[in-house]
Amino acid sequence: MSKIPQRRTSRDIRSDSRLEVLHAVLSARETTRSAIAQATGLSAATVVTIVGELIDEGIIAETKVTIGRVGRPTATVGMNSDRGRVVGIDVAETYVRAVMFDTALNRIGYVEGARDEHVLDPDSIVDGIGAVLDRLLAQEDGARERVLGVGLSLPGLVQGPRGVAAVVVPNWEWRSVELDHLRERVGLPLVIDNPLKAMVAAELWLGRGRSASSMVTVNLGTGVGAGIVLEGTVLRGATNSAGEWGHSLLMLDGRLCRCGRRGCVEAYVGVPGIHQTLRELAPRHPLAEVELQADFITSLAKAAAGPDPDPAARDTVARTAYYLGSALADLVAVVNPEVVTLTGWTTWALGDQLVPEALERLRTESPAGAGGSVQLEVSTVGGNSVATGMAITALERFLVDAGLLTTRIPVAL
Amino acid sequence: MSKIPQRRTSRDIRSDSRLEVLHAVLSARETTRSAIAQATGLSAATVVTIVGELIDEGIIAETKVTIGRVGRPTATVGMNSDRGRVVGIDVAETYVRAVMFDTALNRIGYVEGARDEHVLDPDSIVDGIGAVLDRLLAQEDGARERVLGVGLSLPGLVQGPRGVAAVVVPNWEWRSVELDHLRERVGLPLVIDNPLKAMVAAELWLGRGRSASSMVTVNLGTGVGAGIVLEGTVLRGATNSAGEWGHSLLMLDGRLCRCGRRGCVEAYVGVPGIHQTLRELAPRHPLAEVELQADFITSLAKAAAGPDPDPAARDTVARTAYYLGSALADLVAVVNPEVVTLTGWTTWALGDQLVPEALERLRTESPAGAGGSVQLEVSTVGGNSVATGMAITALERFLVDAGLLTTRIPVAL
Ligand SMILES: [Zn+2]
Ligand SMILES: [Zn+2]
Numbered sequence: 170m171s172k173i174p175q176r177r178t179s180r181d182i183r184s185d186s187r188l189e190v191l192h193a194v195l196s197a198r199e200t201t202r203s204a205i206a207q208a209t210g211l212s213a214a215t216v217v218t219i220v221g222e223l224i225d226e227g228i229i230a231e232t233k234v235t236i237g238r239v240g241r242p243t244a245t246v247g248m249n250s251d252r253g254r255v256v257g258i259d260v261a262e263t264y265v266r267a268v269m270f271d272t273a274l275n276r277i278g279y280v281e282g283a284r285d286e287h288v289l290d291p292d293s294i295v296d297g298i299g300a301v302l303d304r305l306l307a308q309e310d311g312a313r314e315r316v317l318g319v320g321l322s323l324p325g326l327v328q329g330p331r332g333v334a335a336v337v338v339p340n341w342e343w344r345s346v347e348l349d350h351l352r353e354r355v356g357l358p359l360v361i362d363n364p365l366k367a368m369v370a371a372e373l374w375l376g377r378g379r380s381a382s383s384m385v386t387v388n389l390g391t392g393v394g395a396g397i398v399l400e401g402t403v404l405r406g407a408t409n410s411a412g413e414w415g416h417s418l419l420m421l422d423g424r425l426c427r428c429g430r431r432g433c434v435e436a437y438v439g440v441p442g443i444h445q446t447l448r449e450l451a452p453r454h455p456l457a458e459v460e461l462q463a464d465f466i467t468s469l470a471k472a473a474a475g476p477d478p479d480p481a482a483r484d485t486v487a488r489t490a491y492y493l494g495s496a497l498a499d500l501v502a503v504v505n506p507e508v509v510t511l512t513g514w515t516t517w518a519l520g521d522q523l524v525p526e527a528l529e530r531l532r533t534e535s536p537a538g539a540g541g542s543v544q545l546e547v548s549t550v551g552g553n554s555v556a557t558g559m560a561i562t563a564l565e566r567f568l569v570d571a572g573l574l575t576t577r578i579p580v581a582l
Numbered sequence: 583m584s585k586i587p588q589r590r591t592s593r594d595i596r597s598d599s600r601l602e603v604l605h606a607v608l609s610a611r612e613t614t615r616s617a618i619a620q621a622t623g624l625s626a627a628t629v630v631t632i633v634g635e636l637i638d639e640g641i642i643a644e645t646k647v648t649i650g651r652v653g654r655p656t657a658t659v660g661m662n663s664d665r666g667r668v669v670g671i672d673v674a675e676t677y678v679r680a681v682m683f684d685t686a687l688n689r690i691g692y693v694e695g696a697r698d699e700h701v702l703d704p705d706s707i708v709d710g711i712g713a714v715l716d717r718l719l720a721q722e723d724g725a726r727e728r729v730l731g732v733g734l735s736l737p738g739l740v741q742g743p744r745g746v747a748a749v750v751v752p753n754w755e756w757r758s759v760e761l762d763h764l765r766e767r768v769g770l771p772l773v774i775d776n777p778l779k780a781m782v783a784a785e786l787w788l789g790r791g792r793s794a795s796s797m798v799t800v801n802l803g804t805g806v807g808a809g810i811v812l813e814g815t816v817l818r819g820a821t822n823s824a825g826e827w828g829h830s831l832l833m834l835d836g837r838l839c840r841c842g843r844r845g846c847v848e849a850y851v852g853v854p855g856i857h858q859t860l861r862e863l864a865p866r867h868p869l870a871e872v873e874l875q876a877d878f879i880t881s882l883a884k885a886a887a888g889p890d891p892d893p894a895a896r897d898t899v900a901r902t903a904y905y906l907g908s909a910l911a912d913l914v915a916v917v918n919p920e921v922v923t924l925t926g927w928t929t930w931a932l933g934d935q936l937v938p939e940a941l942e943r944l945r946t947e948s949p950a951g952a953g954g955s956v957q958l959e960v961s962t963v964g965g966n967s968v969a970t971g972m973a974i975t976a977l978e979r980f981l982v983d984a985g986l987l988t989t990r991i992p993v994a995l
Contacts, residue, residue: 382820383820399812399817406796406917406918406919407796407918407956408918408951408952408954409918409951410915410951411917411952413918413952414916417916418832418909418912421836421905421908430946496831499831499912500916502830503825503826503827504817504916505819505821505824505825505826506820507820538821538822538826539821539823541821
């Protein structure tokens with residue numbers, strides 16, 4: 170591969186500043202130009218210009234004008250929730266979820282459809298996505314006309330430049346022809362990314378990413394993975410594959426992972442891995458019989474909690490925290506982030522029980538310089554952060570098309 | 583830690599462009615303004631301006647003027663070797679090496695002094711560094727006056743902003759007071775960084791970093807570590823500790839590492855780890871008795887090479903390639919670089935034997951998207967790349983002080 174020049178133009182800098190202004194407005198809900206200047210470190214003049222551009226585009230709006238005692242009017246601004254709608258869709262193994270947000274990122278609609286994880290032909294999957302989207306749009310009169318963009322999360326990789334991008338979903342055998350089909354069926358500006366990148370976008374706009382300069386967001390579910398943010402930018406890598414920490418080694422020649430390799434982190438801290446840990450510790454425990462992953466994690470969390478926990482459940486959680494802390498130490502050694510946030514449904518069930526012991530292990534196991542100060546937190550971005558993140562990504566893509574942003578653009582179709 | 587705004591100004595962009603022009607001139611040795619424009623993708627006007635600035639500062643010079651057939655004179659430019667000298671010093675466990683370069687990065691002097699690795703008091707170490715530097719400067723009349731800067735590699739971490747930086751060398755118990763002492767003894771503009779960052783600087787200016795947009799440089803020696811380059815910039819991390827891949831996990835609860843943790847990569851692919859692998863495979867092998875690390879690696883490489891290799895030596899190399907490929911797969915999974923280069927003295931002895939099998943394992947073990955295209959190469963930067971890299975870092979620091987560069991600045995003292 171030859172070098173792609175990645176110089177930043179002065180337009181990129183304006184783009185960064187606009188993003189900072191947007192984040193400041195979103196964080197504060199209602200704020201003033203001078204408060205934005207203070208929060209972002211931008212000059213008052215720059216803030217005035219950028220706020221003007223964002224008002225012109227209808228992304229933010231003046232909310233009220235106050236006449237102060239010295240007679241100078243102060244206008245407050247906020248996100249303009251009436252500019253339109255953005256939709257985020259999360260296609261997971263057993264469901265398709267679509268969430269509609271207004272342009273102030275308030276959630277205003279939600280639809281979920283079941284998916285048969287054994288049905289993998291493109292037509293069925295595309296139809297399933299289309300049907301859920303149609304039901305969501307039917308919830309509001311004229312919604313289709315108001316939608317600025319749709320962000321779709323698929324469990325794969327989006328590779329290649331705009332126009333010739335291909336979605337590689339290893340388990341589905343998807344090729345680019347299905348992309349055309351999908352684009353046609355959705356019939357709205359569409360952007361596709363994978364769940365990890367979506368979660369990171371949510372964390373950047375609504376969570377810890379607003380205050381940390383470098384951050385890793387770790388998803389804990391059936392699979393596990395990491396989103397890495399350096400200086401406010403998501404690390405994508407040479408082929409948009411960065412962050413596959415779930416398939417980095419915890420134990421050479423260890424447990425067989427579903428990727429076919431042995432000893433991956435995911436084989437220990439993914440839900441099936443946690444289940445295996447319990448079975449190894451207590452083969453005849455009632456929890457070993459729980460087959461549905463979501464039921465297992467919830468039951469495990471309940472059994473391990475409280476002043477008189479079930480010993481096998483408690484040991485399983487402790488062992489999982491040990492694995493998690495050990496594996497996170499590797500990420501911290503390599504990337505040296507300021508903070509690691511945990512997200513995903515294992516986190517919602519077990520995160521508070523995992524964090525203290527995992528953090529202790531993480532700090533012990535990381536090289537001194539990196540581990541001493543690193544923080545480990547449960548993400549504060551609630552709900553389905555994949556759908557939320559994809560809606561945010563659709564909004565970002567709209568801002569790119571409007572000429573307001575040039576950086577952090579995922580591959581758009 | 584609160585967020586430090588890291589916006590780039592238009593000055594940073596000029597700085598990036600100047601660096602690209604410098605790299606193009608350095609690569610070509612002798613070139614023209616239009617060839618530079620072609621190589622960098624910068625506009626002809628920008629190249630003319632930047633070349634002018636660099637000529638004004640004496641960093642590059644016009645080498646000759648050719649009158650072409652159409653009568654238009656074409657001037658060639660090259661690095662100006664007469665602008666001054668830069669020195670790189672590598673303080674390792676058993677030696678102190680100092681190398682002097684001219685400003686075209688030609689090596690013009692070299693001195694090595696032995697170090698007793700058990701003598702760790704600051705006064706002795708500072709004196710040892712000073713003595714080697716004095717001997718180097720004595721090789722050329724008036725050298726001290728010509729030196730633009732000295733770059734010193736210490737086996738630790740440099741932390742904190744300019745002026746209040748501290749060098750943390752865990753094994754030496756160094757504190758900031760020793761820094762003052764050091765600065766006084768050297769008596770020249772001084773910049774300090776660790777060996778990994780030095781190797782990356784060398785790779786960026788003189789090796790694979792000139793053509794790859796994302797790259798990992800892995801050092802293989804007594805210790806092992808990685809330098810990560812993303813979009814032409816060295817990843818430093820929240821506390822300047824990024825790249826500690828040597829102390830990421832290969833095997834949970836595995837071999838004891840000298841850092842005190844179990845199962846680190848270094849305990850398998852560092853020289854003492856390779857020695858242990860041989861002892862495990864063939865406890866009574868003559869190579870198991872070789873105590874000096876450098877002798878061991880050289881003898882192992884000799885015994886494992888050729889059409890009729892020693893079986894235990896061959897197995898040890900194969901096992902090491904297996905460990906190395908497995909461990910590199912984790913780096914590739916997380917960072918997704920275009921290329922991984924190997925450097926350090928194990929590489930010079932064993933690299934050509936390690937690369938084919940390590941690459942095969944790396945490609946098998948990496949997630950498909952990242953591993954399919956990644957390259958693994960022995961670095962083409964010869965000699966002592968730590969000393970070379972620190973000399974380059976000293977040159978970068980000089981360019982920063984001259985107002986020509988603003989990015990990629992290591993902590994300067
Ligand atoms: Zn795996
Ligand atoms: Zn270690």
